[in-house]
Amino acid sequence: MPRAPRRHRVVVLARDGVLPMELGLVHQLFPLALDPDGDPLYDVVTCALRAGTVRTTGDFAVVVPHGPDALGAADTIIVPASDQDYDPPDDGSLPDALHDAFAQVAATTRIASICTGEFVLAGLDLLAGRRATTHWNAAARFRRLFPAVELDPNVLFVDEGRVLTSAGEAAGIDLCLHLIRADHGAGVANEVAARAVVPAYREGGQAQFVRRPIPEPTGSSTARARSWALAQLHRPVSLAAMAAQESMSVRTFTRRFRDEVGLSPGQWITLQRVERARHLLERTELTVDRVADESGFGSAAALRQHLRTRLATSPTRYRSTFQDESQLPA
Template sequence: MLVLPGAKALDVGIAAHVFAKRPSMPYDVRVCGERAGTIDGWNGLAYAVDHGLETLAWADTVLVPGHRNPADTTTPPGVITAQRAAHERGTRIAAISTGAFTLAAAGLLDGRRATTHWHYTRVLREQHPRVDVDENVLFVDAGQVLTSAGAASGIDLCRHLLRRDHGVALANQVARRLVSAPYRSGGQAQYVPRSIPEPLGDVFAATRAWALEHLDDDLTLTALARQANVSARTFSRRFAADTGITPMQWVLRARVDRARELLERTDLAVTRIAELTGLRSDTSLRRHFGALLGTSPSAYRAAFRE
């Protein structure tokens, strides 16, 4: 984790907490700065780090928390050089919130789709016109380089890294530990229009949680709207405005996500997994699995276990 002056405590804490050193977590975490010592943070906080930029040569993944006033902050030349060298070696580099400005300063986002906190998307676009800035998502996975929106979406990004590295089961285990939503796709809207009443969002959150417990049921739009106690038309329109996808697209992704976990953790036949996830048949499971993940359930299981 690369901590720079002005680093936001929540962003630093998210990365440290998600990848916390525990027996169940297969990561070795080191915190570094431009040099070892004390780094001034934000709102009177400071960070004592034991490592300097040489740590980027050791790491397989570099996480860059956000920092205050990114529009007026100049990234130190040594940080830019270290990032570029790490990227050239194949190191994965991910930014939380305004940490995207640090990656952009090194040219790592040029020609790539990226995001940052919605308050700074316009500034990022103006300062770095070669970056394809998407202000309507929680995070962007561009392969070797990843970026997220502000604050809590850093949790979604970090859990996405867990899913990439070690599968759905570990990511869901961490979600339970953090008491966070078990499933939020990167394409979900980061900024909800104020015209959507807050209590309705709460109801929809409860409906999504209910749906995750009933994936093997017939989850039609009508059934979801009935559970949310609104009309199907209202539910569909406001669900899409809240999440960025339609209700049935969300259900499909949740079902495939559950299928991934069952493939990872059980020896159940693909046909049985299709039944348990509401996809009904192995043909349907294979079709949707391939469309969303680009592989088959059997190949996924074999690759994960290998």
């Protein structure tokens, strides 16, 4: 009787302060991947730096049966985020126990991180000279600690072959589906996505989910011009007209605007128009042409170009993802 092939072993490292959703999604998705006979394609094992009770960021703990030795038998290691990543040491160094745990990992073992789990991979010197991503809110901190890593905070995940990184918690789902797709093809990954009721593939990147507050300084000498411009976004807004609102020359107005807001007037207007378009796509049923007019882009083509540049998506895809039906008129 032929011997059944060994299943691919996924080992999840649960550090103290682990995020429950990230730990759970690995256990939810990989066991759903089945071969044509309905047999599981993966074994999923959880380990910790010390077997036993591990604190989570919720109001509960988890009991992890395996210690770090499990990493040595892994085909794929996944490192979810921990609240330890929120305030890492100033030099980005890791505890000796983490270095010791990964010292037993084979050079061929695939290693992936979810959210700020990337800090571990970088601290282990697995990302130097590579492209990677992390949660957008941790990007500045990561760049300061690990300047040798080519960080791209605008994507959902990055595949560098042996080492993979992903953005926030939900992007961990995208990463796991990508790993399943790479191992067993789109058909298996699509079936897993269908059973988990999640998209098999999401286009775009983190930029779609980031609300960028546009600076509004207090005691500003250009505040009246900004207020006026916001009421005129659906029309052409010239620099001269904005300067006239403050009775300034264009040169003086431009200098003061940049000093106060941190952007040029043109950049600020474009960002405000993108935010207006997002609001209209989320909360109205206006056509894309009307959204383009109301936000001041003038044409659907211009709106598409700006959303593609800033959010890596199209108006239609953005609306299908983010439209809030509760806000639509009855």
